Amino acid sequence: xxxxxxxxxxxxxxxxxxxxxxxxxxxxxxxxxxxxxxxxxxxxxxxxxxxxxxxxxxxxxxxxxxxxxxxxxxxxxxxxxxxxxxxxxxxxxxxxxxxxxxxxxxxxxxxxxxxxxxxxxxxxxxxxxxxxxxxxxxxxxxxxxxxxxxxxxxxxxxxxxxxxxxxxxxxxxxxxxxxxxxxxxxxxxxxxxxxxxxxxxxxxxxxxxxxxxxxxxxxxxxxxxxxxxxxxxxxxxxxxxxxxxxxxxxxxxxxxxxxxxxxxxxxxxxxxxxxxxxxxx
Numbered sequence: 001x002x003x004x005x006x007x008x009x010x011x012x013x014x015x016x017x018x019x020x021x022x023x024x025x026x027x028x029x030x031x032x033x034x035x036x037x038x039x040x041x042x043x044x045x046x047x048x049x050x051x052x053x054x055x056x057x058x059x060x061x062x063x064x065x066x067x068x069x070x071x072x073x074x075x076x077x078x079x080x081x082x083x084x085x086x087x088x089x090x091x092x093x094x095x096x097x098x099x100x101x102x103x104x105x106x107x108x109x110x111x112x113x114x115x116x117x118x119x120x121x122x123x124x125x126x127x128x129x130x131x132x133x134x135x136x137x138x139x140x141x142x143x144x145x146x147x148x149x150x151x152x153x154x155x156x157x158x159x160x161x162x163x164x165x166x167x168x169x170x171x172x173x174x175x176x177x178x179x180x181x182x183x184x185x186x187x188x189x190x191x192x193x194x195x196x197x198x199x200x201x202x203x204x205x206x207x208x209x210x211x212x213x214x215x216x217x218x219x220x221x222x223x224x225x226x227x228x229x230x231x232x233x234x235x236x237x238x239x240x241x242x243x244x245x246x247x248x249x250x251x252x253x254x255x256x257x258x259x260x261x262x263x264x265x266x267x268x269x270x271x272x273x274x275x276x277x278x279x280x281x
Contacts (some may be wrong), residue, residue: 013278014057014083025266030242032260033249045244048108048235049159051080053230056219057129057173058118059085061183061207070105071209077105079220082240083276087114089184107247110276121190121280129173130166132184132195134215136205152265155215158186158222166193171207176208226248237274248269 018026033040058076061064063069076084116122124131135152153163174195177183197206197214206214224230232240246252246267256267269275 011250012020012127013078013123013147014276015276016056016236017277018239018275020268020271022266025263027238027242028263029256029267029270030238030244030261032256032263033245033252036249036255037245043243048080049232049241049244052082052083052237052240053080053220053228053263054218054232055171055223055230056081057083057085057124057171058212059087059173059175060208061087061117061175061177062089063176068209069208070083072212073109073111075209075213075216077108079216081216081220082110084109084111085114085120085278086111087117089115092193098252108244110273112276112278113115113272113280114277117184117186117190121187123191125279126175127171128179129244130172130192131173131175131190132193133187133191134176135182135194135196135212146186147191147194150191150193154198156198157191158218161224167223167227169229172219172223174212176212201267218280239270243270243275244272262267263274 058072058081060069060072063072069086072084076082105262114123121131132153151166153161153166157163174181175187175191195215197211199206205211249255252267252271256264
C-alpha cells in the first residue's frame, strides 16, 4: 500500500505512504488551497522543499526539557531534515516545546514518539539506517557498555574516505542519550558506529541541542557532496508540500469541510502527517 514513483517494498517502515483509497486525491489539497497563500509564501515553501533530505534521522532518548527540544527542532529544520523520534521509556513522559525558542520550526517537521529501544532499532534496521550512538570522545559516559569492534567518527572527520565508505548511500540515525548518562546500554545490541564532537577545552560535555547542531551541520555538508540520493524524491517533495499547505493554511479545515467535504478524509490524513507511521511489524 505504497504510492511512489517506482516499485518499493512496504517492508520499509519509514517509507512515506498513501493508502490506496487516497491515491486519487493526492495533489488535490495543494491545488485547492494554494490560492490562499501569497506568491512569496508559496514560492518559499516550494524552494525549501527542494533542499529537504531524509538521509539523517535523529532519535532523542528521554529528552524532556522544553528549551532543549525546541532548540533541537530549530536545528533539524535549519539544516533541511525532516524525521525525528522521541524515545521515552517512561510512558508518562511527554515532549513539550517552548514557543519562544521553537519559533514555528515544529510545523515543518515530522516528529514521532516511540517507547521501546528494541522497536526503534528494528524500525531503523529494516529501513537500512546505520545506527550511530552519539558519545563523548573518550566514551566516559558509556565505558561500561563500550563496543570496541565498531568504528568511531568525530564530526570533523565526516569528509574523510573512511566515513564515506562506511556510510555509502545509506541513511544514518543519530542516537542522543541524556547529558548525564549518555545512551542506554541496550543500544550496544544494535549500534553500527559511534559519533562524537571533538572538544579542546575544560568542558566535558555539550548541551544536547548544541551537540546535535554541530553533528547535523557537518552531516548536511558532507552527505550532500557524495550521496546521489541525498534529496527527497519527487513524490516525497509533492507529499511534504501538500502536508505543509494543509497544515499552514488559515481556516483550511472549515473551507474543506464546507466546500470540498469529499476531500476531508484525505485532508486530515495529509495534514496530520499520518503518511509517516513508522512501525516495526
